[in-house]
Amino acid sequence: xxxxxxxxxxxxxxxxxxxxxxxxxxxxxxxxxxxxxxxxxxxxxxxxxxxxxxxxxxxxxxxxxxxxxxxxxxxxxxxxxxxxxxxxxxxxxxxxxxxxxxxxxxxxxxxxxxxxxxxxxxxxxxxxxxxxxxxxxxxxxxxxxxxxxxxxxxxxxxxxxxxxxxxxxxxxxxxxxxxxxxxxxxxxxxxxxxxxxxxxxxxxxxxxxxxxxxxxxxxxxxxxxxxxxxxxxxxxxxxxxxxxxxx
Numbered sequence: 295x296x297x298x299x300x301x302x303x304x305x306x307x308x309x310x311x312x313x314x315x316x317x318x319x320x321x322x323x324x325x326x327x328x329x330x331x332x333x334x335x336x337x338x339x340x341x342x343x344x345x346x347x348x349x350x351x352x353x354x355x356x357x358x359x360x361x362x363x364x365x366x367x368x369x370x371x372x373x374x375x376x377x378x379x380x381x382x383x384x385x386x387x388x389x390x391x392x393x394x395x396x397x398x399x400x401x402x403x404x405x406x407x408x409x410x411x412x413x414x415x416x417x418x419x420x421x422x423x424x425x426x427x428x429x430x431x432x433x434x435x436x437x438x439x440x441x442x443x444x445x446x447x448x449x450x451x452x453x454x455x456x457x458x459x460x461x462x463x464x465x466x467x468x469x470x471x472x473x474x475x476x477x478x479x480x481x482x483x484x485x486x487x488x489x490x491x492x493x494x495x496x497x498x499x500x501x502x503x504x505x506x507x508x509x510x511x512x513x514x515x516x517x518x519x520x521x522x523x524x525x526x527x528x529x530x531x532x533x534x535x536x537x538x539x540x541x
Contacts, residue, residue: 296360296369299324302376304416305353306400310336317367318349321399321416325361326408330370348373352382352392352420377417382424388431390532390539391423395438397532402446402524412445422496432509432540433499436490439516448523454488461487463519477522479515486512506541513537 303320306327311317314337318330335345348355358371382388399416419438423431440450443466452458452468461484462469463477468488472478479487489502504512513536521527 296362296365298358298371299361300356300358301325302413302417303328303355303357303359304413304420305349305351305355306396306403307351308349316346316349318370319400320355320357321403321413322357322359322408323410323413324408326406327403328359328361328368328406329366330359330368332370332373348375350383351396352379354417354420377421377424379424382420387428387539388423388426390536391431391435392420394435394530394532394536395419397530398439398442398520401527401530402442402520404525409445412442415441415445418496426496427500429500429502430496433490433502433504434496435536436509436512436516437493437496437499439513439520440487440491443520443523446524450487450491450519453492454485459484463515464522466519466523477518479512483508483512483515487515509540510537 301322301324303322306319306321308316308318311331315331315333316335318332320328320330322328332349335349354377355373356376357373360369360371362368382392395416419434423434426434443449448466450461450466454468458468458470460469460472460478460480462473463479464473464475468484486502486504493499517530517533
Protein backbone atom coordinates (compact mmCIF):
# COMPACT_ATOMS: atom_id res chain seq x y z
CA UNK A 295 0.00 0.00 0.00
CA UNK A 296 1.31 3.46 -0.91
CA UNK A 297 2.03 6.07 1.75
CA UNK A 298 2.48 9.81 1.25
CA UNK A 299 5.84 11.38 2.10
CA UNK A 300 7.36 14.84 1.78
CA UNK A 301 10.81 14.82 0.19
CA UNK A 302 13.12 17.02 -1.80
CA UNK A 303 14.03 15.81 -5.27
CA UNK A 304 16.44 16.72 -8.07
CA UNK A 305 15.20 15.98 -11.59
CA UNK A 306 17.56 13.79 -13.64
CA UNK A 307 15.58 13.16 -16.84
CA UNK A 308 12.06 13.03 -18.26
CA UNK A 309 10.41 11.02 -21.01
CA UNK A 310 6.98 11.51 -22.58
CA UNK A 311 4.16 9.35 -21.30
CA UNK A 312 0.84 9.28 -23.09
CA UNK A 313 -0.39 12.48 -24.69
CA UNK A 314 -0.07 14.92 -21.80
CA UNK A 315 2.08 13.28 -19.12
CA UNK A 316 5.72 12.44 -18.40
CA UNK A 317 7.76 9.93 -16.46
CA UNK A 318 10.38 11.78 -14.44
CA UNK A 319 13.50 10.19 -13.00
CA UNK A 320 14.22 12.07 -9.78
CA UNK A 321 16.97 11.72 -7.18
CA UNK A 322 15.11 12.09 -3.90
CA UNK A 323 16.41 12.79 -0.44
CA UNK A 324 14.34 9.99 1.15
CA UNK A 325 14.32 7.24 -1.46
CA UNK A 326 17.24 7.78 -3.83
CA UNK A 327 16.47 7.42 -7.54
CA UNK A 328 12.73 7.09 -8.23
CA UNK A 329 10.56 7.19 -11.35
CA UNK A 330 7.35 9.20 -11.12
CA UNK A 331 4.37 9.51 -13.43
CA UNK A 332 3.44 13.20 -13.59
CA UNK A 333 0.06 13.73 -15.20
CA UNK A 334 -1.02 16.64 -17.37
CA UNK A 335 2.22 18.63 -17.54
CA UNK A 336 2.38 18.47 -21.34
CA UNK A 337 -1.16 19.66 -21.98
CA UNK A 338 -1.48 22.61 -24.31
CA UNK A 339 -2.09 26.06 -22.94
CA UNK A 340 -0.39 28.25 -20.43
CA UNK A 341 -1.15 26.06 -17.42
CA UNK A 342 0.55 23.00 -18.92
CA UNK A 343 3.61 24.98 -20.00
CA UNK A 344 4.07 26.36 -16.51
CA UNK A 345 3.94 22.88 -15.04
CA UNK A 346 6.45 21.38 -17.49
CA UNK A 347 9.10 23.90 -16.42
CA UNK A 348 9.28 22.18 -13.02
CA UNK A 349 10.72 19.05 -14.59
CA UNK A 350 13.74 20.38 -16.43
CA UNK A 351 16.88 18.36 -15.57
CA UNK A 352 18.60 19.85 -12.48
CA UNK A 353 15.35 21.30 -11.07
CA UNK A 354 15.28 21.14 -7.26
CA UNK A 355 11.75 20.42 -6.04
CA UNK A 356 9.83 20.04 -2.82
CA UNK A 357 7.44 17.16 -3.39
CA UNK A 358 4.67 15.14 -1.82
CA UNK A 359 4.92 11.64 -3.24
CA UNK A 360 3.19 8.31 -2.99
CA UNK A 361 5.71 5.58 -2.23
CA UNK A 362 5.22 1.85 -2.55
CA UNK A 363 8.36 -0.25 -2.19
CA UNK A 364 6.91 -2.94 -4.44
CA UNK A 365 6.35 -0.64 -7.43
CA UNK A 366 8.85 0.65 -9.98
CA UNK A 367 6.66 3.61 -10.94
CA UNK A 368 5.43 6.01 -8.27
CA UNK A 369 3.11 9.02 -8.35
CA UNK A 370 3.62 12.64 -7.28
CA UNK A 371 0.76 14.16 -5.31
CA UNK A 372 2.11 17.72 -5.31
CA UNK A 373 5.28 19.63 -6.15
CA UNK A 374 6.74 23.11 -5.96
CA UNK A 375 10.12 24.79 -6.31
CA UNK A 376 12.52 24.22 -3.44
CA UNK A 377 15.08 26.45 -5.17
CA UNK A 378 14.24 28.71 -8.09
CA UNK A 379 17.41 29.27 -10.12
CA UNK A 380 18.43 32.77 -11.12
CA UNK A 381 21.17 31.79 -13.62
CA UNK A 382 21.52 28.02 -14.16
CA UNK A 383 18.73 27.67 -16.73
CA UNK A 384 19.70 30.86 -18.58
CA UNK A 385 23.51 31.14 -18.50
CA UNK A 386 25.14 28.99 -21.22
CA UNK A 387 28.23 28.08 -19.21
CA UNK A 388 26.41 27.35 -15.95
CA UNK A 389 23.78 25.32 -17.76
CA UNK A 390 26.51 23.22 -19.41
CA UNK A 391 28.07 22.57 -15.99
CA UNK A 392 24.68 21.59 -14.52
CA UNK A 393 23.92 19.24 -17.43
CA UNK A 394 27.36 17.63 -17.03
CA UNK A 395 26.64 17.02 -13.34
CA UNK A 396 23.21 15.57 -14.07
CA UNK A 397 24.49 13.27 -16.82
CA UNK A 398 27.32 12.13 -14.54
CA UNK A 399 24.66 11.11 -12.02
CA UNK A 400 22.59 9.35 -14.68
CA UNK A 401 25.58 7.16 -15.54
CA UNK A 402 26.74 6.63 -11.95
CA UNK A 403 23.58 5.89 -9.96
CA UNK A 404 22.93 2.19 -10.49
CA UNK A 405 20.83 1.47 -7.39
CA UNK A 406 17.77 3.31 -6.00
CA UNK A 407 18.92 3.40 -2.37
CA UNK A 408 18.82 6.71 -0.52
CA UNK A 409 22.09 8.47 0.27
CA UNK A 410 21.41 11.75 2.14
CA UNK A 411 25.05 12.86 1.93
CA UNK A 412 25.05 12.41 -1.83
CA UNK A 413 21.77 14.30 -2.09
CA UNK A 414 23.31 17.16 -0.10
CA UNK A 415 26.38 17.19 -2.38
CA UNK A 416 24.18 17.48 -5.49
CA UNK A 417 21.83 20.06 -4.00
CA UNK A 418 24.53 22.29 -2.54
CA UNK A 419 26.69 22.07 -5.68
CA UNK A 420 23.81 23.17 -7.91
CA UNK A 421 22.92 26.04 -5.58
CA UNK A 422 26.54 27.18 -5.41
CA UNK A 423 26.71 27.01 -9.20
CA UNK A 424 23.65 29.26 -9.40
CA UNK A 425 25.32 31.94 -7.29
CA UNK A 426 29.00 31.36 -8.12
CA UNK A 427 31.46 33.50 -10.06
CA UNK A 428 33.36 32.42 -13.18
CA UNK A 429 36.20 30.71 -11.29
CA UNK A 430 33.86 28.66 -9.12
CA UNK A 431 31.78 27.71 -12.17
CA UNK A 432 34.85 26.53 -14.11
CA UNK A 433 36.26 24.49 -11.22
CA UNK A 434 33.00 23.03 -9.90
CA UNK A 435 32.92 20.08 -12.37
CA UNK A 436 36.29 18.96 -10.98
CA UNK A 437 35.13 19.25 -7.38
CA UNK A 438 31.82 17.53 -8.06
CA UNK A 439 33.35 14.61 -9.97
CA UNK A 440 35.91 13.89 -7.24
CA UNK A 441 33.39 14.17 -4.42
CA UNK A 442 30.82 12.08 -6.25
CA UNK A 443 33.38 9.28 -6.11
CA UNK A 444 33.63 9.78 -2.35
CA UNK A 445 29.87 9.51 -1.87
CA UNK A 446 29.71 6.43 -4.11
CA UNK A 447 32.24 4.67 -1.90
CA UNK A 448 35.61 5.10 -3.58
CA UNK A 449 37.14 8.16 -1.93
CA UNK A 450 40.60 9.15 -3.13
CA UNK A 451 43.02 8.11 -0.39
CA UNK A 452 46.04 10.10 0.80
CA UNK A 453 47.37 13.47 -0.32
CA UNK A 454 50.06 14.96 -2.50
CA UNK A 455 53.57 15.19 -1.04
CA UNK A 456 57.17 14.75 -2.09
CA UNK A 457 56.88 11.15 -0.93
CA UNK A 458 53.54 10.50 -2.71
CA UNK A 459 53.48 12.61 -5.91
CA UNK A 460 51.47 10.17 -8.07
CA UNK A 461 47.78 9.26 -8.10
CA UNK A 462 47.00 5.70 -9.10
CA UNK A 463 43.47 6.17 -10.50
CA UNK A 464 42.73 2.45 -10.59
CA UNK A 465 43.61 2.03 -6.91
CA UNK A 466 42.23 5.44 -5.94
CA UNK A 467 45.21 6.59 -3.92
CA UNK A 468 48.34 8.74 -3.84
CA UNK A 469 51.45 6.63 -4.17
CA UNK A 470 55.24 6.87 -4.26
CA UNK A 471 55.87 5.04 -7.52
CA UNK A 472 54.35 4.79 -10.97
CA UNK A 473 51.89 1.89 -11.40
CA UNK A 474 52.33 -0.75 -14.10
CA UNK A 475 49.24 0.59 -15.98
CA UNK A 476 48.59 4.00 -17.59
CA UNK A 477 45.69 5.16 -15.38
CA UNK A 478 47.57 7.67 -13.25
CA UNK A 479 48.37 11.37 -12.96
CA UNK A 480 51.38 13.03 -11.39
CA UNK A 481 53.15 16.35 -10.87
CA UNK A 482 51.06 19.52 -10.97
CA UNK A 483 47.87 17.63 -11.79
CA UNK A 484 48.29 15.45 -8.71
CA UNK A 485 49.01 18.51 -6.55
CA UNK A 486 45.90 20.35 -7.76
CA UNK A 487 43.80 17.22 -7.26
CA UNK A 488 44.98 17.01 -3.66
CA UNK A 489 43.99 20.65 -3.13
CA UNK A 490 40.53 20.16 -4.64
CA UNK A 491 39.99 16.95 -2.70
CA UNK A 492 40.67 18.68 0.62
CA UNK A 493 38.50 21.76 0.07
CA UNK A 494 36.15 22.53 2.97
CA UNK A 495 34.18 25.41 1.45
CA UNK A 496 32.92 25.97 -2.08
CA UNK A 497 34.35 29.50 -2.02
CA UNK A 498 37.84 27.93 -1.96
CA UNK A 499 37.27 26.89 -5.58
CA UNK A 500 37.55 30.56 -6.51
CA UNK A 501 41.19 30.53 -5.36
CA UNK A 502 42.30 27.66 -7.62
CA UNK A 503 43.80 29.11 -10.78
CA UNK A 504 43.98 26.69 -13.70
CA UNK A 505 44.77 27.03 -17.37
CA UNK A 506 42.29 25.71 -19.93
CA UNK A 507 44.43 22.73 -20.92
CA UNK A 508 45.18 21.73 -17.31
CA UNK A 509 41.49 21.86 -16.42
CA UNK A 510 40.65 19.76 -19.48
CA UNK A 511 43.27 17.15 -18.63
CA UNK A 512 42.11 16.99 -15.03
CA UNK A 513 38.50 16.51 -16.02
CA UNK A 514 39.52 13.74 -18.42
CA UNK A 515 41.47 12.06 -15.62
CA UNK A 516 38.55 12.32 -13.20
CA UNK A 517 36.24 10.87 -15.86
CA UNK A 518 38.62 7.91 -16.13
CA UNK A 519 38.62 7.59 -12.35
CA UNK A 520 34.82 7.38 -12.20
CA UNK A 521 34.70 5.00 -15.18
CA UNK A 522 37.19 2.65 -13.54
CA UNK A 523 35.01 2.34 -10.44
CA UNK A 524 31.45 2.43 -11.82
CA UNK A 525 30.49 -0.69 -13.82
CA UNK A 526 28.95 -0.09 -17.25
CA UNK A 527 29.43 3.66 -16.96
CA UNK A 528 28.90 4.42 -20.65
CA UNK A 529 29.75 7.50 -22.71
CA UNK A 530 29.14 11.07 -21.56
CA UNK A 531 27.43 13.21 -24.21
CA UNK A 532 27.67 16.49 -22.27
CA UNK A 533 31.46 16.18 -22.02
CA UNK A 534 32.20 17.86 -25.35
CA UNK A 535 29.71 20.67 -24.71
CA UNK A 536 31.31 21.38 -21.35
CA UNK A 537 34.78 21.48 -22.89
CA UNK A 538 33.60 23.95 -25.52
CA UNK A 539 31.97 26.40 -23.13
CA UNK A 540 34.81 26.28 -20.62
CA UNK A 541 37.21 27.19 -23.41
